[in-house]
Amino acid sequence: SSPSTYTNILVSRPETGVSLITLNRPKALNALNSELFRELNQALAEADADESVGAMVLTGSEKAFAAGADIKEMQSKTFAETFKSNFLANWSMSTIRKPVIAAVSGFALGGGCELALMCDIILASPTAKFGQPEINLGVIPGGGGSQRLTHAIGKSRSMELILTGRMINAQEAERWGLVSRVVGEGEGVVVKEATEMAKLIASKGQVSVQAGKEVVNAAYEMTLAQGLNYERRVFHGLFATNDQKEGMGAFAEKRKANFTHD
Numbered sequence: 001s002s003p004s005t006y007t008n009i010l011v012s013r014p015e016t017g018v019s020l021i022t023l024n025r026p027k028a029l030n031a032l033n034s035e036l037f038r039e040l041n042q043a044l045a046e047a048d049a050d051e052s053v054g055a056m057v058l059t060g061s062e063k064a065f066a067a068g069a070d071i072k073e074m075q076s077k078t079f080a081e082t083f084k085s086n087f088l089a090n091w092s093m094s095t096i097r098k099p100v101i102a103a104v105s106g107f108a109l110g111g112g113c114e115l116a117l118m119c120d121i122i123l124a125s126p127t128a129k130f131g132q133p134e135i136n137l138g139v140i141p142g143g144g145g146s147q148r149l150t151h152a153i154g155k156s157r158s159m160e161l162i163l164t165g166r167m168i169n170a171q172e173a174e175r176w177g178l179v180s181r182v183v184g185e186g187e188g189v190v191v192k193e194a195t196e197m198a199k200l201i202a203s204k205g206q207v208s209v210q211a212g213k214e215v216v217n218a219a220y221e222m223t224l225a226q227g228l229n230y231e232r233r234v235f236h237g238l239f240a241t242n243d244q245k246e247g248m249g250a251f252a253e254k255r256k257a258n259f260t261h262d
């Protein structure tokens with residue numbers, strides 16, 4: 001089947017095994033309208049189902065990863081409309097099995113910050129700015145900010161950001177553990193580094209990669225005892241794969257593993 005065409009995002013294949021999804025509403029600083037999110041969900045699902053893709057990179061522009069949900073689209077909504085349509089309920093990456101790396105330059109605000117938080121790894125350009133400014137609009141985060149941000153940076157810092165609407169820069173976000181690291185300066189550097197990381201992940205055995213993502217995410221849902229048991233069971237299960245035989249065999253034979261992802 002021919003690749004889908006989109007109007008609010010760009011999809012490319014910068015490296016073997018890597019799908020790069022670029023939010024592309026530059027005039028609105030990539031404000032997330034419903035059409036953009038529909039396209040993003042579709043592109044992620046397509047990459048997730050594509051055997052030739054091992055990991056995804058999600059990025060925006062130099063100026064903005066995304067400046068939030070589209071305020072102009074939300075402005076006139078009523079409570080009844082948001083409630084009946086369960087507005088934002090399907091804005092989530094929870095069904096995506098492959099790793100998604102957010103490459104953030106510029107503004108990641110409101111829904112943009114929440115979108116980055118839905119990803120598995122966040123790399124930040126030194127220009128990145130994170131914040132949850134919904135309080136200035138008379139609302140609160142609606143895309144998981146109060147939950148995922150609190151898990152990532154703790155209660156006091158999360159309260160501060162959500163109740164004051166203050167933006168933090170890349171260095172502060174790194175210190176607080178919101179991002180895994182800040183990359184060097186320069187246009188495109190964060191996308192390049194995220195793509196390299198995705199390529200590296202895509203070169204590993206894909207069953208173990210997906211298992212690794214699944215067990216880390218379980219840490220947010222389970223007690224420690226349940227999570228440790230779950231991790232061990234999934235670990236046991238990987239001994240049924242060819243990739244485990246290949247990986248350990250290659251180590252013993254002092255050669256590079258050639259994973260077949262089964």
Ligand code: CO8
Binds near residue numbers: 031088
């Ligand atoms: N929605 C709609 N349009 C936007 C948005 C937005 N969130 N952000 C920027 N734009 C538009 C502006 O209206 C402007 O359009 P125009 O040229 O037609 O006037 C254009 O983008 C450029 O913006 P600015 O001129 O304002 O650019 P500046 O460089 O002066 O300022 C800022 C940049 C500081 C980022 C500023 O644009 C701003 O404050 N934006 C709004 C940020 C915000 O409040 N975000 C939170 C939105 S609410 C939300 O996200 C709820 C969460 C829902 C969950 C989503 C699930 C993932």
